[in-house]
Amino acid sequence: MKTIFSKYFSRSSLVLCLIALFYGILYPVPAHAMHIMEGMLPPVWCIFWFAVSAPFFIYGLYRMQKIVHSTKQNAKIMLALCGAFVFVLSSLKMPSVTGSSSHPTGVGLGTVMFGPSVMAVLGVIVLLFQALLLAHGGLTTLGANCFSMTIVGPLIGFGVYKLCRALKVSRSISLFLCAMLADWSTYVTTSFQLAVVFPDPNSGVVGAAVKFLGIYAVTQIPLAIAEGFLTVIVYNLVISNNLWKESALL
Known part of the structure; x- marks a missing residue:
């Protein structure tokens, strides 16, 4: 039965x-819930960002396959945790630039645990789920949103984390900076993505990017700081309960 x-x-x-x-x-x-909403970018730029993001996504699949077949304890569970963390935080949308939104990205946790490449895959899964099932939109702009949030963000965050650890900065501060700067770099990238398409009549792309950054800064600076603290708390809980070892699969 x-x-x-x-x-x-x-x-x-x-x-x-x-x-x-x-x-x-x-x-x-x-819907106005994505970094860049549906229909905000011309078809040429949509195709361009899909093409740029595709190699990172393919390599991310390769890295994820290694993790899934790894004998490392709790590897699959922690991978799922990182995906859920990205989904929950990135679903907290706040109105920002017209046709866009502000929200935490949540990529810092997975970046530190598995490296930046895996986040390209987890991020696409999250963005697709939000677009199709939560009506957040963003299918045509998926490539652009993926590039800013799940490629540039994790790469910058990972570089900052490794540099801080090499300089003997504490793990918590390194992780905080990783999560915060990954978030900020996402919106710096988004600002330039929008500025290229919608340049300022007088100051061009740079002027438009500065304006977009100024609008994003109002919400994104405090959000990124809060995300940094939350990421540190979650990661330290995972490590302190022996669920994961630092840099286990990097």
Whole structure:
């Protein structure tokens, strides 16, 4: 009986998910929840950012396969934790630049635990889930959002973390700076992505980028600082409970 019920429940859940997906496609609702919303970028730039992000995503798949087949204790669980952390934090949207939003990124935790390449895959999964099932939009701008949040952010954060550790900075401060600067670098990149498409009539791309950065700074500076503290708390809890060893799979 339990097996029959489980199969029926699984099939019903799948049917409901498919109905929700098709309804969202057939009856779209304008959303302003992504870094760069649906339809904000011209098709040429959408294709460009997809092409730029694709190699990072492919390499991330390779690295993720290594992790999934790793014999390291709790590797899969920690990978899932990092994905959930990105999903929860990046779902906390706040209105910002027209056609865009501000929110924490959550990429610092996974960057420190598994390296920056894996975040390109986890980030795409999260952004797709938010776009399709949470009506956040951003399918055509997925490449651009992926590049800023899950490629540039983790790379900058990872570089900062490794540099701080090489300089004998404490783990907590290094992790805090990693998460905070990964967040800020995401929005610096987003600002230039928008500025290239919407340059200022007088000051050009640089002037437009400065304006976008000024608007983002109002919400993103405190959000990034809060994200840094939260990332440190979660990582230290994981390490202190012997669920993971520092730099286990880097």
